[in-house]
Protein backbone atom coordinates (compact mmCIF):
# COMPACT_ATOMS: atom_id res chain seq x y z
CA UNK A 170 0.00 0.00 0.00
CA UNK A 171 3.08 2.20 -0.07
CA UNK A 172 5.40 3.22 -2.92
CA UNK A 173 8.06 5.82 -3.65
CA UNK A 174 8.76 7.24 -7.11
CA UNK A 175 11.19 9.68 -8.68
CA UNK A 176 10.16 11.76 -11.68
CA UNK A 177 12.56 14.12 -13.45
CA UNK A 178 12.04 17.70 -14.50
CA UNK A 179 11.52 17.83 -18.25
CA UNK A 180 12.61 20.81 -20.33
CA UNK A 181 10.53 21.59 -23.40
CA UNK A 182 12.38 22.34 -26.64
CA UNK A 183 9.03 22.99 -28.31
CA UNK A 184 6.69 24.41 -25.70
CA UNK A 185 3.15 23.55 -24.72
CA UNK A 186 1.27 26.81 -24.22
CA UNK A 187 -2.51 26.93 -24.45
CA UNK A 188 -5.09 24.22 -24.15
CA UNK A 189 -7.46 22.75 -26.70
CA UNK A 190 -9.69 21.19 -24.03
CA UNK A 191 -9.43 22.53 -20.47
CA UNK A 192 -11.01 19.65 -18.62
CA UNK A 193 -9.11 16.87 -20.35
CA UNK A 194 -5.94 18.96 -20.47
CA UNK A 195 -5.60 18.41 -24.19
CA UNK A 196 -3.01 20.87 -25.48
CA UNK A 197 -3.53 23.22 -28.43
CA UNK A 198 -0.23 21.95 -29.85
CA UNK A 199 2.14 18.98 -29.68
CA UNK A 200 5.40 19.56 -27.79
CA UNK A 201 8.87 18.05 -27.41
CA UNK A 202 11.17 17.77 -24.40
CA UNK A 203 14.11 16.11 -22.71
CA UNK A 204 14.13 14.68 -19.20
CA UNK A 205 16.92 15.69 -16.85
CA UNK A 206 19.01 13.22 -14.85
CA UNK A 207 19.12 14.76 -11.38
CA UNK A 208 16.56 17.53 -10.91
CA UNK A 209 13.19 16.10 -10.02
CA UNK A 210 10.67 15.13 -7.38
CA UNK A 211 10.63 12.17 -5.00
CA UNK A 212 7.14 11.27 -3.80
CA UNK A 213 5.97 8.60 -1.37
CA UNK A 214 2.31 7.64 -1.30
CA UNK A 215 0.78 5.40 1.33
CA UNK A 216 -2.88 4.41 1.18
CA UNK A 217 -4.05 4.06 4.77
CA UNK A 218 -7.17 2.25 5.97
CA UNK A 219 -9.28 4.38 8.31
CA UNK A 220 -7.58 7.66 7.34
CA UNK A 221 -10.24 10.42 7.11
CA UNK A 222 -8.47 12.89 4.83
CA UNK A 223 -5.66 12.82 2.32
CA UNK A 224 -2.42 14.26 3.63
CA UNK A 225 -1.72 16.28 0.47
CA UNK A 226 -2.39 19.66 -1.14
CA UNK A 227 -5.53 20.42 -3.16
CA UNK A 228 -4.07 19.75 -6.59
CA UNK A 229 -2.73 16.40 -5.43
CA UNK A 230 -6.06 15.50 -3.83
CA UNK A 231 -7.80 16.09 -7.18
CA UNK A 232 -5.29 13.74 -8.75
CA UNK A 233 -5.72 11.12 -6.02
CA UNK A 234 -9.48 11.30 -6.76
CA UNK A 235 -8.77 10.25 -10.35
CA UNK A 236 -6.65 7.34 -9.13
CA UNK A 237 -9.32 6.30 -6.60
CA UNK A 238 -11.78 6.29 -9.52
CA UNK A 239 -9.51 4.10 -11.64
CA UNK A 240 -8.74 1.66 -8.82
CA UNK A 241 -12.32 1.76 -7.53
CA UNK A 242 -11.26 2.33 -3.94
CA UNK A 243 -12.29 4.74 -1.28
CA UNK A 244 -9.07 4.94 0.75
CA UNK A 245 -7.24 8.14 1.62
CA UNK A 246 -3.50 8.58 1.26
CA UNK A 247 -0.56 10.11 3.03
CA UNK A 248 1.74 11.87 0.58
CA UNK A 249 5.29 13.03 1.24
CA UNK A 250 6.88 14.90 -1.63
CA UNK A 251 10.18 16.66 -2.09
CA UNK A 252 11.68 18.64 -4.96
CA UNK A 253 15.46 18.78 -5.08
CA UNK A 254 15.30 22.28 -6.62
CA UNK A 255 13.39 25.54 -5.95
CA UNK A 256 9.71 25.12 -6.90
CA UNK A 257 7.44 27.63 -8.62
CA UNK A 258 10.16 29.55 -10.43
CA UNK A 259 10.07 28.19 -13.96
CA UNK A 260 11.91 24.93 -13.37
CA UNK A 261 8.85 22.77 -14.06
CA UNK A 262 8.09 21.48 -10.57
CA UNK A 263 4.47 20.72 -11.46
CA UNK A 264 5.61 18.36 -14.22
CA UNK A 265 7.98 16.30 -12.06
CA UNK A 266 5.64 16.54 -9.05
CA UNK A 267 2.52 15.27 -10.77
CA UNK A 268 4.43 12.57 -12.67
CA UNK A 269 5.99 11.24 -9.44
CA UNK A 270 2.59 11.32 -7.72
CA UNK A 271 0.99 9.41 -10.60
CA UNK A 272 3.56 6.63 -10.51
CA UNK A 273 3.80 6.33 -6.71
CA UNK A 274 0.03 6.43 -6.09
CA UNK A 275 -0.86 3.89 -8.79
CA UNK A 276 1.96 1.51 -7.79
CA UNK A 277 1.04 1.75 -4.10
CA UNK A 278 -2.51 0.63 -4.84
CA UNK A 279 -1.34 -2.17 -7.12
CA UNK A 280 -2.45 -0.65 -10.44
CA UNK A 281 0.04 -1.74 -13.08
CA UNK A 282 -0.35 0.81 -15.84
CA UNK A 283 1.59 0.88 -19.12
CA UNK A 284 3.87 3.88 -19.76
CA UNK A 285 1.25 5.17 -22.16
CA UNK A 286 -1.54 5.03 -19.58
CA UNK A 287 0.70 6.54 -16.89
CA UNK A 288 1.49 9.39 -19.27
CA UNK A 289 -2.21 9.95 -20.02
CA UNK A 290 -3.03 9.96 -16.32
CA UNK A 291 -0.16 12.32 -15.45
CA UNK A 292 -1.42 14.68 -18.19
CA UNK A 293 -4.69 15.10 -16.30
CA UNK A 294 -2.73 16.25 -13.24
CA UNK A 295 -0.55 18.78 -15.08
CA UNK A 296 -0.22 18.81 -18.87
CA UNK A 297 3.56 18.79 -19.11
CA UNK A 298 3.78 16.03 -16.45
CA UNK A 299 2.93 13.50 -19.18
CA UNK A 300 6.38 14.17 -20.68
CA UNK A 301 8.21 13.22 -17.43
CA UNK A 302 7.01 9.60 -17.72
CA UNK A 303 8.84 8.20 -20.83
CA UNK A 304 12.65 8.11 -21.11
CA UNK A 305 15.01 10.48 -22.88
CA UNK A 306 13.85 12.65 -25.78
CA UNK A 307 10.09 12.82 -25.68
CA UNK A 308 7.23 13.99 -27.88
CA UNK A 309 3.74 14.68 -26.59
CA UNK A 310 1.36 14.19 -29.49
CA UNK A 311 -1.51 16.52 -28.76
CA UNK A 312 -4.11 13.96 -29.83
CA UNK A 313 -7.82 14.61 -30.06
CA UNK A 314 -9.22 12.89 -26.97
CA UNK A 315 -8.23 11.51 -23.59
CA UNK A 316 -7.08 8.22 -25.11
CA UNK A 317 -4.64 9.51 -27.72
CA UNK A 318 -3.02 12.49 -25.97
CA UNK A 319 0.16 11.22 -24.33
CA UNK A 320 3.95 11.38 -24.51
CA UNK A 321 6.39 8.86 -25.99
CA UNK A 322 10.15 8.46 -26.34
CA UNK A 323 11.35 9.57 -29.78
CA UNK A 324 15.07 9.09 -29.15
CA UNK A 325 16.72 7.18 -26.27
CA UNK A 326 18.86 8.89 -23.62
CA UNK A 327 22.07 7.79 -25.32
CA UNK A 328 21.13 9.15 -28.75
CA UNK A 329 22.95 12.44 -28.20
CA UNK A 330 24.95 13.69 -25.22
CA UNK A 331 23.72 17.27 -25.01
CA UNK A 332 24.25 19.11 -21.76
CA UNK A 333 21.64 21.27 -20.09
CA UNK A 334 22.61 23.94 -17.57
CA UNK A 335 19.92 25.14 -15.19
CA UNK A 336 20.70 28.77 -14.36
CA UNK A 337 18.97 29.59 -11.10
CA UNK A 338 18.50 33.30 -10.62
CA UNK A 339 16.24 33.77 -7.69
CA UNK A 340 14.25 31.65 -5.31
CA UNK A 341 11.28 33.94 -5.72
CA UNK A 342 8.01 32.21 -6.71
CA UNK A 343 6.12 33.40 -9.76
CA UNK A 344 2.88 35.35 -9.33
CA UNK A 345 0.87 33.67 -12.10
CA UNK A 346 0.95 29.85 -12.23
CA UNK A 347 1.37 27.99 -15.53
CA UNK A 348 -2.21 26.77 -15.27
CA UNK A 349 -3.57 30.32 -14.98
CA UNK A 350 -1.17 31.59 -17.63
CA UNK A 351 -2.17 28.81 -20.05
CA UNK A 352 -5.78 29.96 -19.82
CA UNK A 353 -4.78 33.41 -21.15
CA UNK A 354 -2.85 32.15 -24.18
CA UNK A 355 -5.80 32.47 -26.56
CA UNK A 356 -6.22 36.18 -25.77
CA UNK A 357 -2.95 36.91 -27.60
CA UNK A 358 -3.31 37.93 -31.26
CA UNK A 359 -0.17 35.84 -31.90
CA UNK A 360 -1.55 32.61 -30.47
CA UNK A 361 -3.13 31.30 -33.69
CA UNK A 362 -0.02 32.15 -35.69
CA UNK A 363 2.15 30.26 -33.22
CA UNK A 364 -0.06 27.17 -33.41
CA UNK A 365 -0.04 27.25 -37.23
CA UNK A 366 3.74 26.98 -37.34
CA UNK A 367 4.28 24.32 -34.68
CA UNK A 368 3.88 21.09 -36.66
CA UNK A 369 6.52 22.20 -39.16
CA UNK A 370 8.82 23.24 -36.33
CA UNK A 371 8.45 19.81 -34.71
CA UNK A 372 9.32 18.07 -37.99
CA UNK A 373 12.37 20.30 -38.38
CA UNK A 374 13.68 19.90 -34.84
CA UNK A 375 13.22 16.11 -34.93
CA UNK A 376 15.31 16.01 -38.09
CA UNK A 377 17.96 18.26 -36.49
CA UNK A 378 18.08 16.06 -33.37
CA UNK A 379 18.29 12.94 -35.52
CA UNK A 380 21.28 14.43 -37.36
CA UNK A 381 22.72 15.77 -34.06
CA UNK A 382 22.89 19.18 -35.68
CA UNK A 383 23.50 21.40 -32.65
CA UNK A 384 23.17 24.77 -34.39
CA UNK A 385 19.89 23.89 -36.07
CA UNK A 386 18.46 22.29 -32.91
CA UNK A 387 19.49 25.24 -30.76
CA UNK A 388 18.09 27.82 -33.15
CA UNK A 389 14.69 26.12 -33.13
CA UNK A 390 14.73 25.81 -29.31
CA UNK A 391 15.33 29.56 -28.94
CA UNK A 392 12.88 30.51 -31.65
CA UNK A 393 10.10 28.53 -30.02
CA UNK A 394 10.89 29.86 -26.55
CA UNK A 395 10.72 33.47 -27.74
CA UNK A 396 7.62 32.68 -29.74
CA UNK A 397 5.86 31.38 -26.61
CA UNK A 398 7.00 34.35 -24.52
CA UNK A 399 5.69 36.68 -27.26
CA UNK A 400 2.29 35.05 -26.76
CA UNK A 401 2.62 35.49 -22.99
CA UNK A 402 3.66 39.15 -23.27
CA UNK A 403 0.76 39.95 -25.62
CA UNK A 404 -1.97 38.07 -23.77
CA UNK A 405 -4.55 40.01 -21.78
CA UNK A 406 -3.53 40.65 -19.10
CA UNK A 407 0.07 40.57 -20.24
CA UNK A 408 2.39 38.04 -18.60
CA UNK A 409 6.05 38.69 -18.07
CA UNK A 410 7.93 35.97 -16.23
CA UNK A 411 11.43 37.38 -16.75
CA UNK A 412 13.55 39.38 -14.33
CA UNK A 413 16.17 41.87 -15.56
CA UNK A 414 18.75 39.15 -14.78
CA UNK A 415 16.92 36.77 -17.14
CA UNK A 416 17.47 39.23 -19.98
CA UNK A 417 21.09 39.52 -18.84
CA UNK A 418 21.57 35.78 -19.38
CA UNK A 419 19.96 35.94 -22.85
CA UNK A 420 22.22 38.81 -23.90
CA UNK A 421 25.34 37.13 -22.57
CA UNK A 422 24.53 33.90 -24.44
CA UNK A 423 24.12 35.86 -27.68
CA UNK A 424 27.41 37.70 -27.15
CA UNK A 425 29.34 34.53 -26.31
CA UNK A 426 27.88 32.89 -29.40
CA UNK A 427 29.20 35.70 -31.58
CA UNK A 428 32.60 35.07 -30.04
CA UNK A 429 32.40 31.36 -30.87
CA UNK A 430 31.19 29.95 -27.52
CA UNK A 431 27.98 28.29 -28.66
CA UNK A 432 24.91 27.68 -26.48
CA UNK A 433 21.16 28.25 -26.74
CA UNK A 434 18.60 29.20 -24.08
CA UNK A 435 15.05 28.34 -23.20
CA UNK A 436 12.80 29.71 -20.46
CA UNK A 437 9.52 28.44 -18.98
CA UNK A 438 7.07 30.23 -16.72
CA UNK A 439 9.61 31.85 -14.45
CA UNK A 440 12.82 33.80 -14.27
CA UNK A 441 15.26 30.90 -14.49
CA UNK A 442 16.98 29.87 -17.70
CA UNK A 443 17.92 26.49 -19.18
CA UNK A 444 20.99 26.55 -21.42
CA UNK A 445 21.75 23.83 -23.98
CA UNK A 446 25.39 23.18 -24.90
CA UNK A 447 27.80 20.56 -26.19
CA UNK A 448 30.03 18.74 -23.64
CA UNK A 449 33.21 20.48 -24.92
CA UNK A 450 31.84 23.90 -23.86
CA UNK A 451 30.18 22.92 -20.60
CA UNK A 452 32.94 23.90 -18.14
CA UNK A 453 33.57 27.25 -19.77
CA UNK A 454 29.86 28.08 -19.86
CA UNK A 455 29.30 27.09 -16.22
CA UNK A 456 32.15 29.40 -15.27
CA UNK A 457 30.90 32.32 -17.38
CA UNK A 458 27.25 31.89 -16.33
CA UNK A 459 28.19 31.72 -12.64
CA UNK A 460 29.75 35.17 -12.91
CA UNK A 461 26.67 36.89 -14.35
CA UNK A 462 24.68 39.29 -12.19
CA UNK A 463 22.01 37.61 -10.08
CA UNK A 464 23.05 34.02 -10.74
CA UNK A 465 22.72 32.00 -7.54
CA UNK A 466 23.61 28.60 -8.92
CA UNK A 467 24.25 26.74 -12.17
CA UNK A 468 23.26 23.07 -12.17
CA UNK A 469 24.83 20.68 -14.65
CA UNK A 470 22.42 18.28 -16.27
CA UNK A 471 22.26 15.65 -19.01
CA UNK A 472 19.43 13.96 -20.86
CA UNK A 473 17.92 11.34 -18.56
CA UNK A 474 15.36 8.63 -17.96
CA UNK A 475 11.70 9.16 -17.19
CA UNK A 476 9.79 8.41 -13.96
CA UNK A 477 10.72 5.29 -12.03
CA UNK A 478 9.89 3.51 -8.79
CA UNK A 479 12.46 3.71 -6.00
CA UNK A 480 10.65 1.53 -3.47
Ligand code: PMV
Nearest residue numbers: 181184185296297347437438
Ligand atom coordinates in the same frame (compact mmCIF):
# COMPACT_ATOMS: atom_id res chain seq x y z
O1 PMV B 1 2.07 21.79 -17.68
P1 PMV B 1 1.99 23.21 -17.25
O2 PMV B 1 0.56 23.70 -17.17
O3 PMV B 1 2.76 23.47 -16.01
O4 PMV B 1 2.64 24.12 -18.40
C1 PMV B 1 3.98 24.04 -18.84
C2 PMV B 1 4.36 25.30 -19.52
C3 PMV B 1 5.78 25.46 -19.99
O5 PMV B 1 6.69 24.93 -19.05
C4 PMV B 1 6.04 26.94 -20.12
C5 PMV B 1 6.01 24.85 -21.35
C6 PMV B 1 6.25 23.37 -21.42
O6 PMV B 1 5.91 22.80 -22.47
O7 PMV B 1 6.82 22.78 -20.49
